[in-house]
Amino acid sequence: MTTEVALVFAAIFWGLNFAATKFATGSIPPLVLVGVRFALGGVLLYCALRFMEPKSRLARGDLLPMAALGCFGVATAQTGFTYGVSLASAASTGLIFATAPVWGLLLGSLLGLERPTAKGVLGVGLSVAGVAVVVSEGLGSGDTNLLGNGLVLMAAVCVGAYAVLSMPLLERYSPLAVATYPVLFGAPFLLLLSSPQLVEMEWGEVGVWPLLAVAYAAVFATAFAFAAWQTGISRIGANRVLVYQYLITLVGVTSGxxxxxxxxxxxxxxxxxxxxxxxxxxRR
Structure with a gap:
């Protein structure tokens, strides 16, 4: 499978995950969903890493950077995403989540990793204005809709930062390793947070379709998509990968x-x- 084809599938899987998450949280608490999703996804990624790259090892000096990516790029981002999608519409959250590359650019500029340009500054301003317009539609729909959009915006900021801060690691590790290790650090934290609800879950009462939605999120929207996305960034660059971000938005809005x-x-x-x-x- 070529890099471009893998990215198309990753974008489609992530776009459909808005609907899968919203559907699953109708029967499963959001924190339990995200904990199980990344526990299963982490196991799959680790198995793939051990099979495809048996000599892959994480250097002691990179433990903290990988753990940081797992903390905010996986645990914080995906908790905010899951709760946000459960509270707001898939369409509005899909549009807001599309701003992730903008926040990555902003952080990269602040850290001196990227040189800010006039187009970049204008792009950041337009994205913020666009989010305000999208969110304004929910101001009369109650606090939950506004809170959901806000949580997804927080998730987009974390994902943008995750993309930028993972770039130096891609110079020392394979894309699969950079996709795997942060998930392995983030998943235990998510399971710990969800453990009170997790032990009380009556899985037999959940139903087959919500369980299939969880499996979909773990296998396709986590294991496959994370690995494919990091591979795309390493092979064709972050700017070209951005094109596929639009497909995520299109599929996410359409699924809603x-x-x-x-x-x-x-x-x-x-x-x-x-x-x-x-x-x-x-990103021009």
Missing amino acids: IVFFGETLGWNKIIGGAVILLGVYLA
Whole structure:
């Protein structure tokens, strides 16, 4: 499978994960879902790493950077994402999550990893404005919708930072290793947080379809997608990988419309267009 084909599948799997997560959290507490998802996904990634790269070892000096990526790039980001999608629409959260590359650019500029440009600054401003337009539609829908969008925005910031801070590690480790080790650090933390709810879960009452949604999230939206995305960044660069971010947004918004009957009001259409334009300019 070529890098481009793998990225297309990863983008589709992540886009559909908005709907899968929203569906699963109707029967499973969000914290339990994210804990189980990354525990299973971490096991799959580790097995793949041991099989494909048996000599892969994590240097002592890289323990802290990998653990940090696992803390905010996996645990914090995915907890915010899962709770956010459970509270707000898949369409609005899909649009807001598209800002992740913008926050990566902003952090890269602050750390001196990237030189800020006029287009980049304009892109950041447009993305923030677009998020404000998308969120404004939910201001009259109660606090939960606004909170959900806010949590997904936090997740997007963490994912953007994760992408930027993983770049130096990709110079020393394979894409599969950089996808695996942060998940292995983040998963135990998620399981610890979810343990009170996890031990009380009556899995027999959950139903087959929510369990399949969890399996989908673990296998396709975690193990495969994380490995494919890091491979894409290492082989074709972060800017070219950005093109596939638009596919994630398209699939995520479409899944909300198809599976949950969500509608695209003018706020989402205009705000989404402004966000995507901002992301495009920011990464030019």
